[in-house]
Amino acid sequence: MSTLADTLIATMMTNTYTVAAALRRVGALRQAVDAALYQDGGDDVIVSYKATLRDILDNNEAGVVMAWGTDWLTGVTVEQWRTIEHDLETWLNEVPTMTVYVPVLMDMAGEQLLGETAREQFGEPLFLDLQVDPNTVGGCAFVQNGRYIDRSLAAQLNEQTYVVPAIIQSYDR
Amino acid sequence: MELTSGSFAVVTLLVAVLVTLVFVVALLLRNTIANQKLSAPVLEYIETKAEARAKEIIDAAEAEADKRLAAVAGEAVEIRRLHEEKVTQVMEELIAGMQERGTSFQELAQRALSEQVNLLEGVTEETRTKVAQLQTTIAAEEAAVQAATKDMTASLTKTSQDVRQSLEHKVEAAAAAFASKLDSYDQQLAETVTKETARMLEAINHDMEGYREQRQAMLDAHIAQIVEQVTKQVLHKQLTVAEHAELAKQALASVKRNEVL
Numbered sequence: 530m531s532t533l534a535d536t537l538i539a540t541m542m543t544n545t546y547t548v549a550a551a552l553r554r555v556g557a558l559r560q561a562v563d564a565a566l567y568q569d570g571g572d573d574v575i576v577s578y579k580a581t582l583r584d585i586l587d588n589n590e591a592g593v594v595m596a597w598g599t600d601w602l603t604g605v606t607v608e609q610w611r612t613i614e615h616d617l618e619t620w621l622n623e624v625p626t627m628t629v630y631v632p633v634l635m636d637m638a639g640e641q642l643l644g645e646t647a648r649e650q651f652g653e654p655l656f657l658d659l660q661v662d663p664n665t666v667g668g669c670a671f672v673q674n675g676r677y678i679d680r681s682l683a684a685q686l687n688e689q690t691y692v693v694p695a696i697i698q699s700y701d702r
Numbered sequence: 703m704e705l706t707s708g709s710f711a712v713v714t715l716l717v718a719v720l721v722t723l724v725f726v727v728a729l730l731l732r733n734t735i736a737n738q739k740l741s742a743p744v745l746e747y748i749e750t751k752a753e754a755r756a757k758e759i760i761d762a763a764e765a766e767a768d769k770r771l772a773a774v775a776g777e778a779v780e781i782r783r784l785h786e787e788k789v790t791q792v793m794e795e796l797i798a799g800m801q802e803r804g805t806s807f808q809e810l811a812q813r814a815l816s817e818q819v820n821l822l823e824g825v826t827e828e829t830r831t832k833v834a835q836l837q838t839t840i841a842a843e844e845a846a847v848q849a850a851t852k853d854m855t856a857s858l859t860k861t862s863q864d865v866r867q868s869l870e871h872k873v874e875a876a877a878a879a880f881a882s883k884l885d886s887y888d889q890q891l892a893e894t895v896t897k898e899t900a901r902m903l904e905a906i907n908h909d910m911e912g913y914r915e916q917r918q919a920m921l922d923a924h925i926a927q928i929v930e931q932v933t934k935q936v937l938h939k940q941l942t943v944a945e946h947a948e949l950a951k952q953a954l955a956s957v958k959r960n961e962v963l
Contacts, residue, residue: 631950639947646951666934667946668953680953686930 533601533609534616540597546644548626548656554594555617557585561594562614566607575599589637625655629671630662630681643669713770720763724756 530538545551561581565574578599582591605613627647635643644657651673662670667682732749941949 629950629954631946633943633946635947635950636943639943639950642947642951643954646954650954650957663934666930667941667949669950671954678957680956682933682949683930686933 530616530620531609531612533605534613534620537597537601537613537617538620542654544593544596544641546640546648546657548658550593550640551621551624551656554586554590555621557582557590558594558597559614559617560585562602562605562610565602566605566610574605575602578602593637625653626658627651627655627671627673628658628660629669630660630665631669632661632663632665632667632681634661635659713767713774717763717767721760724759727752727756 541551541554545554561578564581565577568574568577579595582594585591586594601613629643629647631643640657640659643659647657648655665681665683666686668680668685670677670679670681670684672678732752
């Protein structure tokens with residue numbers, strides 16, 4: 530992998546934690562870089578790149594991608610860009626993914642919280658594949674190395690099912 | 703009669719043959735083709751002569767036949783007469799013989815009858831004597847039979863009385879045994895009914911207990927389901943996204959690394 534690609538990936542991992550976000554943001558980056566490198570005219574590549582990002586993404590998303598920096602883009606030729614692009618694609622296909630079932634749709638802060646916890650817990654750079662499942666009620670369930678681990682509130686309620694009826698029956702007596 | 707008819711038939715046949723011959727000759731003469739060799743007058747002469755000759759032959763044959771027939775008829779009459787005489791004679795002899803036999807038969811019959819009568823009279827007398835003896839014997843035996851019957855009746859009467867008494871005793875004993883059996887059966891039946899009732903009650907209680915436990919389990923599951931649904935609704939409405947994220951983080955953090963890796 531090229532050095533520029535490594536630098537870009539390392540920066541990307543600091544604020545991108547889910548597969549969906551990574552695909553969305555890398556896609557926007559590719560589109561913006563292509564537009565900047567293939568433009569007709571004298572606009573600066575960086576300026577054009579940023580302008581295209583704002584057109585494609587909302588402010589938050591554009592800010593996240595711009596936080597990856599533009600130094601890697603300075604002086605990049607088309608051929609170098611193609612190499613970087615190829616490396617990015619390869620990396621995206623190979624990066625570990627963990628499916629996590631959550632009760633509600635997470636925002637960026639939630640994604641960051643869960644992503645950092647997962648990477649710290651399992652000790653590897655990975656992306657989360659967040660799936661919304663209201664039946665989990667609270668907490669989450671996830672799949673890791675082919676195993677389904679249920680730490681949701683629904684599972685805990687099922688384990689404690691006898692408690693509630695026992696309490697009710699104690700009132701009967 | 704057979705002889706007469708046979709002779710008559712022979713004569714008739716002879717005559718017929720003769721006549722036929724004559725006619726055949728006449729025809730032959732007529733049909734002989736003398737027309738080519740003889741003239742018509744010659745033919746007529748020949749025919750006339752032939753017819754005359756044929757007539758003579760026929761007349762002679764008829765006379766002879768008549769004579770023969772008359773002879774045969776005479777013989778037949780004579781034979782018939784002789785036959786009738788013979789039959790008459792035989793009949794007379796037969797009748798005479800039968801009459802003799804009849805007389806002798808009558809005498810024999812009378813003789814036999816008188817002998818039979820004598821025999822019968824003797825037999826009758828003997829029979830009368832024997833009958834009287836038999837009557838005497840029968841009377842004696844009848845008296846004996848009556849006496850024996852009287853004794854038998856008396857003994858039968860006594861026997862039937864004894865049998866009746868014995869039967870009565872036996873019936874009484876059987877009734878007593880039957881009554882005691884019935885009592886024991888009643889007791890056994892009561893015990894059996896009691897046991898069976900207890901068994902059925904036990905089975906019913908067991909089934910009721912099982913049913914109660916089953917219903918209780920269903921109730922428990924229903925309650926748990928209701929609690930879960932309420933919890934889901936409560937948590938969804940009251941927890942924020944950040945709180946949900948925190949709960950999910952805690953869930954992730956609760957898993958030990960070695961448990962997964």
